[in-house]
Amino acid sequence: MYAKVIVDVPARPTNRAFDYIVPETMRDYIAVGSRVGVPFGPRTVQGFVVELHDGTDLDPEKLKPIRQTMDVTPPLTPELVKLGRWISRTYLCHEIIALQAMIPGALKAKYERHVKVADDLETEEKQPELLPLLLPEQEEILAHVRKHESVELESLLQTFSEKGALIKQLLEDGRLTEIQMVKDRMSTKKALYVFPPNDPDQLEAWQAELPARAAKQKQVLAFLQEHPEPIKLTELLTKLQITAAAVKGLVERGWLRLEETEVQRDPYASRTFKPTSPLPLTPEQQSVFERIREAAQGRTRRVFLLHGVTGSGKTEVYLQSIQSCLDQGREAIVLVPEISLTPQMVERFKGRFGNRVAVLHSRLSNGERYDEWRKIVRREVSVVIGARSAIFAPFTNIGLIIIDEEHESTYKQEESPKYHARDVAIARAGEHGASVVLGSATPSLESMYRTSVEAAASATPDRPAFELLSMPSRVEGRPLPRVNIIDMREELKNGNRSMFSRALYKAIEDRLHKKEQVVLLLNRRGYATFVMCRTCGYVADCPHCDISLTYHQSSKAIRCHYCGYAERELAVCPDCGSEHIRHFGTGTQRVEEELGKLFPGIRVIRMDVDTTTEKGSHEKWLTMFRNRQADVLLGTQMVAKGLDFPYVTLVGALAADSVLNLPDFRAAERSFQLLTQVAGRAGRHELPGEVFVQTYTPEHYSIMSASKHDYMGFMRKEMLMRKLHNYPPFHRLVLITLSHEQVQLLLRAGEMLASRLKELAQTMQVDGTELEVLGPVASPISRIKDRYRFQCMIKYRGETDISALVQKAAAVLDDIVKQQKLTVSIDVDPQVLM
Numbered sequence: 001m002y003a004k005v006i007v008d009v010p011a012r013p014t015n016r017a018f019d020y021i022v023p024e025t026m027r028d029y030i031a032v033g034s035r036v037g038v039p040f041g042p043r044t045v046q047g048f049v050v051e052l053h054d055g056t057d058l059d060p061e062k063l064k065p066i067r068q069t070m071d072v073t074p075p076l077t078p079e080l081v082k083l084g085r086w087i088s089r090t091y092l093c094h095e096i097i098a099l100q101a102m103i104p105g106a107l108k109a110k111y112e113r114h115v116k117v118a119d120d121l122e123t124e125e126k127q128p129e130l131l132p133l134l135l136p137e138q139e140e141i142l143a144h145v146r147k148h149e150s151v152e153l154e155s156l157l158q159t160f161s162e163k164g165a166l167i168k169q170l171l172e173d174g175r176l177t178e179i180q181m182v183k184d185r186m187s188t189k190k191a192l193y194v195f196p197p198n199d200p201d202q203l204e205a206w207q208a209e210l211p212a213r214a215a216k217q218k219q220v221l222a223f224l225q226e227h228p229e230p231i232k233l234t235e236l237l238t239k240l241q242i243t244a245a246a247v248k249g250l251v252e253r254g255w256l257r258l259e260e261t262e263v264q265r266d267p268y269a270s271r272t273f274k275p276t277s278p279l280p281l282t283p284e285q286q287s288v289f290e291r292i293r294e295a296a297q298g299r300t301r302r303v304f305l306l307h308g309v310t311g312s313g314k315t316e317v318y319l320q321s322i323q324s325c326l327d328q329g330r331e332a333i334v335l336v337p338e339i340s341l342t343p344q345m346v347e348r349f350k351g352r353f354g355n356r357v358a359v360l361h362s363r364l365s366n367g368e369r370y371d372e373w374r375k376i377v378r379r380e381v382s383v384v385i386g387a388r389s390a391i392f393a394p395f396t397n398i399g400l401i402i403i404d405e406e407h408e409s410t411y412k413q414e415e416s417p418k419y420h421a422r423d424v425a426i427a428r429a430g431e432h433g434a435s436v437v438l439g440s441a442t443p444s445l446e447s448m449y450r451t452s453v454e455a456a457a458s459a460t461p462d463r464p465a466f467e468l469l470s471m472p473s474r475v476e477g478r479p480l481p482r483v484n485i486i487d488m489r490e491e492l493k494n495g496n497r498s499m500f501s502r503a504l505y506k507a508i509e510d511r512l513h514k515k516e517q518v519v520l521l522l523n524r525r526g527y528a529t530f531v532m533c534r535t536c537g538y539v540a541d542c543p544h545c546d547i548s549l550t551y552h553q554s555s556k557a558i559r560c561h562y563c564g565y566a567e568r569e570l571a572v573c574p575d576c577g578s579e580h581i582r583h584f585g586t587g588t589q590r591v592e593e594e595l596g597k598l599f600p601g602i603r604v605i606r607m608d609v610d611t612t613t614e615k616g617s618h619e620k621w622l623t624m625f626r627n628r629q630a631d632v633l634l635g636t637q638m639v640a641k642g643l644d645f646p647y648v649t650l651v652g653a654l655a656a657d658s659v660l661n662l663p664d665f666r667a668a669e670r671s672f673q674l675l676t677q678v679a680g681r682a683g684r685h686e687l688p689g690e691v692f693v694q695t696y697t698p699e700h701y702s703i704m705s706a707s708k709h710d711y712m713g714f715m716r717k718e719m720l721m722r723k724l725h726n727y728p729p730f731h732r733l734v735l736i737t738l739s740h741e742q743v744q745l746l747l748r749a750g751e752m753l754a755s756r757l758k759e760l761a762q763t764m765q766v767d768g769t770e771l772e773v774l775g776p777v778a779s780p781i782s783r784i785k786d787r788y789r790f791q792c793m794i795k796y797r798g799e800t801d802i803s804a805l806v807q808k809a810a811a812v813l814d815d816i817v818k819q820q821k822l823t824v825s826i827d828v829d830p831q832v833l834m
Contacts (some may be wrong), residue, residue: 001027002056005047006084008109010094012814018047019056021065029069033076035107037068037182044180046070046109048099050081064670073377075103077394079431086427089803090462090708092826101417104393110183115167115176116150117142118527132173137167145176151299153178160612188262189367192233194247195257196224206255216246224256226586233258265371269366269599273350278320283683284471285317291469292321292437296328299322299433303426304462305406305447306439308471309709310680311478314439315345317403317471319352321437322383326356330399330434331382335421337408338362338387344626345618349385360386360393363615388413388421391428398432401425406438406447407673409666409831418827426464438466441674441680442711445718449729481651481682483707487698499586499594504652504692512599512631516687517647520634521678522588522654524550529585531558531570535578540570547583551583552610553593563785567629591634591654609634641677646685656703663780664833666728668702672714673707726772726795729828734794734806735830737779738813739787739823749816750776750790756809757792764805768796779834787817787823791833798825802828 004017020038021028029034034049044067056063076084080102087098100108134142141160145151157164196203203225207218219240224231237244250256281289288306295302309316322332323746336345338361349357358372358381375381375391384393388411391401403411403422413422422438429436438447447466449455456465474480486501496502511518530548532538540549549558551569558769559566573581583590588608595604605621612618618638625633626645633648633717635638653675660671675693683689694704705714722731736753741748757773765771775792782789796802806826 002063003030003036003049004051004053005036005038005066006050006095006099007038007047008045008096008100010039010096012811015088015094015096017050019058019063021060021063022052023065026066029072030066031074032078033074033081035075036066038066039064044068044111044182046182048076048081048084048096049074050085057072068182075107075377075394077396080392080394080426082431083392083424083427084442087417087419087424090423091417091419091828092803092806098417098419101389101413101419102394104370104373105366112183113153114150114170114179114181115145115153116179117146117155118174118177120548134175135166137163138170138175141167141170150179150181152181153698175303176505179750188790189265190260191263193230193259193261194224194233194236195230195259196228197255200225200228202255204800212273214249216240216242217250220246220250230261230695230807232263239358261752264375265365265367267368267372268346268350271350273347273354275354276348276351278323278352278771279316281316281320282313282473282475284473285313288469288471289317289320289324291467292317292400292435293324295435296321296325296330301426301429301433301435301464302432303429303436303466304438304469305443305466305467306437306449306471307450307711308439308441308444309474309480310441310677310686311474311480312441312471314404314471318404318437318439319348321400321402322353326353326382328399330397331395332384332400332402333390333392333393333395333398333425334383334385334404335388335411335425336385336404337410341447342631343622346385349383354384354823356381357383357385358393360384360390362387363618365615385443391421391424398428398434400435400437401429402437402439404439405677407440407442407444408446409670409815412829412831416825418830420831421831423462423829427462430461434665442676445722446729448715449719455729476681478685479688480709481679481691482693483679483693483709485698485703485707486692486694488694488696498592498598499654500598500652501692501694504694507600507650507690507692508599508632508652509709512602514649515628515647516649517625517630517645518632518650518652518749519639519643519648519678519681520591520632520652520654521637521640521674522586522591522634523636523658523674524585524587524655529587530583532582532584533573533576534580534582536573536576538573538575544746544784544786546781550587551585553589554610561783586655588634588636595632595634602632602635603630604632605630607638609636612638637674640674640681643681644684645681647687648681649683649687649689651682651689651691653678653691653693656693657697660697660700660702662834665725666831667723668700669718671700672702672706672718675703676709678712679706679709726770731770731795731797732802733830734796734802735827735833736792736794736810737789737825737827738776738791739789739825740785740820741787743788745820745822746788746790747776749813749822752812753809754792754814757794757805760805760809765800769796769800771796771800
């Protein structure tokens with residue numbers, strides 16, 4: 001048997017499958033999707049089996065055997081292996097990187113150096129008289145290695161800590177050989193458990209046998225008589241306030257068994273979830289649910305775009321659709337943006353489906369994520385809820401994939417492989433005959449366009465048309481909150497230099513008086529967005545990136561949010577020595593301080609990257625806010641989505657222009673989405689809600705449309721702008737970013753790439769396609785971590801093999817990449833152009 005293996009060597013020449021012999025002993029274990037350790041040059045590397053064959057086109061004499069198999073059950077299904085190939089081709093990345101993106105970090109290879117006694121020495125083929133005589137200590141080392149078959153070099157050097165030179169000599173003489181072994185980065189968690197006898201009646205008899213002085217041993221037996229199931233040793237000792245000696249004495253008598261047993265790392269083990277029942281659906285919800293249920297029964301791929309206003313009850317539709325999918329014996333994946341994956345969201349799914357749910361997100365420890373993933377592999381669960389990478393859950397019978405807040409840019413991975421979870425979901429649904437539901441109050445323009453007649457006419461199997469489902473009303477007919485636009489230029493004219501307009505100040509005061517709650521959004525963390533000298537105009541910039549440093553008052557430091565560089569706050573200007581150095585702009589820390597000054601005694605919870613780094617911090621802050629232990633929840637965009645609090649009646653967006661002014665064609669769309677989403681946090685229950693949007697550009701169409709909750713009006717205007725400038729959804733984009741420490745080399749490489757792209761575009765263009773190459777130009781953030789950045793952009797529409805074109809063009813830079821360490825990053829359908 002022969003296996004085709006993709007090896008863990010991400011480089012252009014190795015981006016293909018290599019043939020290996022499957023040893024007789026491994027045939028029962030190895031399947032498509034297995035991880036294996038294979039010889040590659042002088043070392044052993046991890047690889048994935050992507051095909052198995054009875055024959056090979058190559059000379060079998062020249063092929064090497066697989067050295068080790070790493071799993072009894074392959075971590076990837078054949079469907080995921082096929083998906084890896086599709087991701088590699090679509091997003092122009094190495095296939096090994098696509099395959100590794102699908103497995104938890106715990107299974108990514110860790111390479112260890114091991115030594116074993118040389119094979120020819122074991123068979124005595126080598127003539128001992130030609131080798132130097134062995135010292136007794138060397139004999140001892142060889143015996144130790146022989147006994148263990150192979151020993152990690154690090155561990156051998158520790159065992160014989162004084163004899164490093166002797167070990168080195170054995171390696172040089174060829175008596176020991178060094179091999180590289182592939183291990184997982186993490187193992188299963190184990191703990192010692194105490195097992196009572198199968199017959200609990202024996203415990204009583206044994207208690208009588210023990211002498212009076214063995215009181216603690218009697219206590220153990222009495223406890224196990226009442227609780228006859230196995231118990232963790234540490235738990236037993238804590239409960240009975242005894243030492244391990246008492247238990248070990250009983251084990252030595254043969255009365256109890258002490259065994260190491262695997263323990264599941266369950267992040268929700270300490271939580272109990274109150275079971276919930278399906279709620280009655282409104283006519284709108286019922287109509288949407290019926291369409292999804294019918295599609296799931298049809299077992300052919302359908303893609304729905306569910307446009308439902310905030311508070312229209314999309315989550316209940318998701319829950320009932322999943323139940324209908326489970327009733328058919330199929331599985332469901334639910335994706336939510338990382339910042340919306342709140343304890344509240346997990347609670348709703350665990351409350352409805354209990355232990356059938358696995359949760360995958362970045363706030364779990366590596367071990368917890370690994371154990372949740374293993375539940376999926378072992379078919380212990382049938383629903384997965386998680387952030388972007390949960391789309392790779394190794395299910396084999398998917399019936400439904402739901403992507404909530406589908407417009408979120410976080411569904412696009414920013415490191416290689418630069419996949420979009422929405423497109424991966426559609427590809428997987430095609431293999432399983434599943435339905436995909438994309439839900440949002442503010443769908444992305446690309447998704448909305450794919451519900452149009454024009455998009456249906458040009459649909460392909462990779463890019464099918466979407467079916468539009470609509471829920472335009474809130475549950476129980478609750479009104480959408482009233483949105484007030486505040487022109488901050490007028491506030492300034494009237495002498496108000498505060499960060500709060502007079503109207504918002506009064507509204508906060510009113511809510512504090514009524515004991516209601518407030519959510520304040522400011523999409524900038526830190527205390528001040530930049531530090532400037534008022535005498536000479538000096539701005540504190542990061543020495544490694546072309547970006548200004550942000551002042552953080554709690555640490556009295558100025559910090560770069562791109563590379564992490566930090567320095568102490570400046571007392572005087574480094575350029576002119578002036579003491580008139582001030583903090584400009586407003587960050588969340590400063591708003592928190594200002595609230596404390598304006599409303600003495602106010603209780604504020606601040607949620608941003610700085611306050612939510614600790615494990616469990618999201619849950620802690622949101623639970624406190626739900627329990628009304630705070631009046632105001634202040635934060636960056638993490639407070640804008642997925643939160644549902646009955647006493648929130650006021651929402652304030654403090655700097656609505658912060659997203660609008662970014663150099664990105666999606667700035668207006670992002671601004672509209674953020675304002676609409678945060679406005680949706682108010683008045684979701686019995687109490688009516690109100691929203692204040694503070695802006696310096698009140699006349700901008702994205703802010704005007706958000707104030708009226710007018711998605712269709714905004715979409716028509718924005719679509720017109722996109723069509724005019726050949727931007728998505730009418731054209732597709734590929735962004736190629738080059739980075740290097742030297743600007744001259746970067747410029748030369750950029751020119752070479754652009755001219756090769758233009759040359760190939762002319763030869764590869766098919767009738768009816770449009771293709772334009774722009775650049776090279778400096779990226780909007782032209783330097784990060786001491787590397788300058790240039791970019792080229794391709795705009796295209798119609799049928800063209802863009803992957804082949806970009807790969808051929810990028811090959812022109814191979815020598816510079818290898819010799820000068822130029823970095824080339826290719827982003828297909830980019831979400832961020834910075």
